[in-house]
Amino acid sequence: MSSTPATTTVLKSLNGAMHSMMEADERVLLIGEDLLDPYGGAFKVARGLSERFPERVLTTPISEAGFVGVAAGMAMRGMRPIVEIMFGDFLMLAADQLLNHISKYRWMYNDQVHVPMVIRAPMGARRGYGPTHSQSVEKHILGMPGLHVVAPSVLHDAGALLRAALLDDLSPVVFVENKLMYARRQLSAEGGRIGELYARSSSDRYPTTTVSWEPFDHADVTLVAYGGMVEIAMEAAETLFFDEELVVEVVAPSSLQPLDLQPVLDSLQRSGKLVVCEEGTAGAGFGAEVISRVSAEGFSLLKAAPKRVAARDYPIANTRSLEDMILPQVADLVRACR
């Protein structure tokens, strides 16, 4: 977590990681739509790569299932492909590739192959892109045996996570990015502090970072958030601390599948109260999974009924006013944590 300076944006962190991996490792390549410079991908995360590594940046036809599958074939033959999905919503065009091919190959073929690849997918709304370019669809791919799902937040080093997903993890990984987060600065801890906040991280390949306004001696609420919701959760925690003297620990896992529940349980030891938030809709989602597992693995820690905060059950509207009504906001989290 310390390699990237605190001033780096998520976009620069990801872009830098791809540059350094491609420079150091001939197996690494990038494949997806509209990647070539000067365009450099719809969100510019691929900028500069095709100029430096023209042979290893493959700009593709509009064929999400096709190029996700092509990358899998390359991974099975010794390459380390990174796939860029232009908008995360389009990931579902490759649903069959994920479900019936990529996630299954290793086990179904009796561990004779691996499919080490990363599929980067920018999710998230709040940019006025409307119903098919704003979703957070990752819940639809959670729980697929053989597929890992990783989601950086501002509390993580996105580039380091990308590197771990591509080079240290032999499983295929869907890497959930967040469009608004690209421009945000990564917050890295120094001496257990991020500014005024207290911070701690688990030491996994995909760490969970927990932050609090108190030095982890007491908490009122455990607020679990990932990806783009982490900043919103942190804002809610700040509001509640200064306006109402409530200590909300924000627990931010970077791996959604598999999910390390321990940091959540640790925080619940202090708070006894669980709120889980996500930017997608609630039904059969991440929050449902966390609450289910906490009920099974840490029921005695709960002093109150757990709560979920998520998008309302509508497509994401184009107009700002409707979009705001549909998406989970700071105020919703504040209310749920009280």
Add this chain to the structure above:
Amino acid sequence: MSQPADRGDIANPRARFERDGRPLRTKLFEQMMLIRRFEERLLELFGEGELFGTTHCYIGQEADAVGVINHLQDGDIIFSNHRCHGHFLVYGDRPELLMAELMGRVTGVVGGRGGSQHICFENFYTNGIQGGFMPTVTGMALAEKMKGSGNIAVAFIGDGTLGQGVLYEALNMASLWSVPLLVVVENNRWAQSTPVERELAGDMVTRGRAFGIDAGEIDSTDAEALYGHFGEIIAKVRNEQRPHFEVIHTYRLCHHSKSDDMRPEDEIERFRKNEPLIGARAWLTDDEARAIEARVEARVEAAVRWSREQPFPTPRHLDERVARPAPMAFEASATDAGEDA
């Protein structure tokens, strides 16, 4: 994928085929006979309740597998489909591993995890989603090209699979990036219960050409003719490092899977006259043919016997793989006998 250093010709059907010094026709007949008897035995075992689940036999199409796969060498890749027994038997020549897989044993090709629709053996793969593996095999061919290995990939699909959209995404990219991929369409004129006229608009071969891919077709069940035909095509794909799309017009003489054949009797009878094994048997003297049939019979029976003795997976095999057994001693002596014949 890590492999033992000395693998011999385990993934090199061409070397094995060329090392067998018998006449071409004799070799082709024996390979086809092995496929035929293996599957007939399989269907019997299903009938007797010894096998469980389903299977898709290749009876009538054997000439395709021997015509294509005997040209593939070490490092070349095959991606096949649900109807893969023939492809596997020519590529791997390990009937006992396939039989054990179909019997669900831990020493089967993939330890009972996949069944015959989902196997992996060296550079041979299958999957049961029609057309879904086309991007994978395209990516494999692209990787081989980028590595400069000279290896090629071959995909086997059926006529019905021409309806699958992702196939065309793959063909487009295969052509754009000029990958060494041969797509073999085995047009057996039916997709499950649906005749080709009800599933396919337009023409098969022009589907390949539309992407700027060399494409052709051959209407034959003559193994020798197919062997010659694909020898040239495969050499071209390898040397020129670009894709090719070839349709074989053939016919399936068995059920789609098991007991699900409702095709018109007279149509089946018409095609039965062209079935590959009758023609191929006539290449040989009756004595030669009988000797081969006896050896194939013994091999299939040995595979059945061996498979029956193999253990079923236990809970630990959810996470643990059993090493692939060495080829059956029986097979070595069978091959020796073949060289004497």
